Amino acid sequence: MRALVYNGPFDVTVTDVPDATIEAPTDAVVRITTTNICGSDLHMYEGRTGVEPGTVFGHENMGVVEEVGPGVTGLKVGDRVSLPFNIGCGFCANCVARRTGFCLTVNEEMAGGAYGYASMGPYRGGQAELLRVPFADFNALVLPEGTEHENDFTMLSDVFPTGWHGVELSGQRPGESVVVFGAGPVGLMAAHSAMLRGASQVFVVDKQPDRLALAEAYGCTPLDYSAVDVVEQLTDATGGLGVDRGVEAVGYQAHDASGDEDPALTLNQLFASVKATGGIGVVGVYLPQDPGAPTEDLKNGRIALDYGLFFSKGQTMGTGQANVKSYNRELRDLIVAGRAEPGKIVSHELPLEDAPRGYDQFDKRVDGWTKVLLKPAA
Ligand SMILES: NC(=O)c1ccc[n+]([C@@H]2O[C@H](COP(=O)([O-])OP(=O)(O)OC[C@H]3O[C@@H](n4cnc5c(N)ncnc54)[C@H](O)[C@@H]3O)[C@@H](O)[C@H]2O)c1
Ligand SMILES: [Zn+2]
Ligand SMILES: [Zn+2]
Known part of the structure; x- marks a missing residue:
């Protein structure tokens, strides 16, 4: 064959x-x-x-x-x-x-x-x-x-069950707001799932215009991270409180606006933009071994999380394969x-x-x- x-x-x-x-x-x-x-x-x-x-x-x-x-x-x-x-x-x-x-x-x-x-x-x-x-x-x-x-x-x-799983891990209830980082297939399916599950508003973060347009087609609010400060926008859009729930759908190969890889970026932005006591579902992949990474820590899957911020906001986070x-x-x-x-x-x-x-x-x-x-x- x-x-x-x-x-x-x-x-x-x-x-x-x-x-x-x-x-x-x-x-x-x-x-x-x-x-x-x-x-x-x-x-x-x-x-x-x-x-x-x-x-x-x-x-x-x-x-x-x-x-x-x-x-x-x-x-x-x-x-x-x-x-x-x-x-x-x-x-x-x-x-x-x-x-x-x-x-x-x-x-x-x-x-x-x-x-x-x-x-x-x-x-x-x-x-x-x-x-x-x-x-x-x-x-x-x-x-x-x-x-x-x-x-x-x-x-x-x-991708559809995986997007759904990300929203499930975040603990979303009807009427809540959700932010999804990544508008690849998984992120778009998380966004579609959050809408199907009765979200009041779903924000989708990416920089790819075609993918952000699909997020809009699912009734979501697109945010282009190469053009705006995403955390600031999300904080303003929620009256300073932060978004109820967040989904990570990018993974360890996240890129910053200039195109450099930063595996901690989207998780830290989620800690910053989700409300105190809010929930986060991580379906983007992180690996215990990343032989192609530039430093010894990163090669062993150790990434620099703002864990103190996460703790002090009393957030919860679920992760893993769907x-x-x-x-x-x-x-x-x-x-x-x-x-x-x-x-x-x-x-x-x-x-x-x-x-x-x-x-x-x-x-x-x-x-x-x-x-x-x-x-x-x-
Ligand atoms: N947990 C699971 O069971 C499971 C299942 C399938 C896929 N995945 C993982 O989910 C992730 C996404 O999969 P996909 O098929 O949608 O991949 P993809 O590579 O097509 O999509 C990733 C998207 O993230 C965007 N992105 C990159 N950096 C970003 C940033 N800083 N902020 C916002 N967006 C950013 C990219 O522009 C791209 O559109 C991958 O890590 C994949 O391995 C996990
Ligand atoms: Zn897959
Ligand atoms: Zn079994």
Whole structure:
């Protein structure tokens, strides 16, 4: 089968690899119809993780069941499914508690497994024609058959639940104000989620005009951090009190207005702009090891937080991988009901063979390249 393979920093190619097959009785093989490039893939693409050359990328996958193992009972060949980027076993303490981002059995290195990702276990990614899905009964979410809503449903594997999770971690209640740092796919989905959950006002911070325009299209207030002092604007807009809730959707590769990387920037701006006793949800990624960073502390994931400010304001903060399975069923139904439109962020649909160009343009954040979908079956 054809698959997108990582060769080294800024170097990916589409090449032939062995077909995905049933390896355990509880596996299924899915023929991929849509698989997305994610901001998380860019951390690997830029050589900022320990990912091995030869890895097939792709954790945002959906498709049609091609084959099921003898231990699979709830899925049949031909079912249209969305696959959460987290791989869960379904029987460990964390999976039972719906914390499927931290499954205790699928990855020897740490709690939590995923397809095609650094340190997340031996699982091949789905930027390919076929994908092996472990514990398929537990992991696959069955979708209405056909092709309707394909570009909305493809957001169910990661960015829509992840954005929702960021808002959930912030503790948002109806009527509250929310600020989201980052208007990439994850930030835009957090903003859309906050609106769906009844926010009174949602501010979205970025500097990319195309992405800020999408935030506006979701009914949010855009703030361009290259043009204004974001903390000052947010403080003024809330009568000096600060915003009720904040979501971090940028991660450790945050840039300041002049383009220099500063991993503490958005967290410190959240501490400063969220109200005393407010809540913060961090879904942007921070890594315990960042071999490409410039200093010894940063190489070990130690960043300079204004912790005293955070403490003195009595804020709360939740972090981590999104537990996709906690939300994807209900978010699917919001799409079917016409209430949620996550597919509005899609900017490009490319054949799999064009994936290297997709990576290049998305990584350079070329204007208009907001969310790139790959269509291996096309
Ligand atoms: N927790 C999870 O489960 C999970 C899942 C998916 C993605 N992620 C992470 O979420 C983050 C965002 O993902 P994405 O796909 O939206 O990525 P992306 O790279 O497309 O988007 C990041 C956005 O942040 C903006 N940005 C950079 N510096 C900023 C600053 N100082 N202030 C405001 N905005 C700034 C960029 O312009 C860009 O638009 C990444 O770190 C990704 O790894 C986490
Ligand atoms: Zn992703
Ligand atoms: Zn588990």
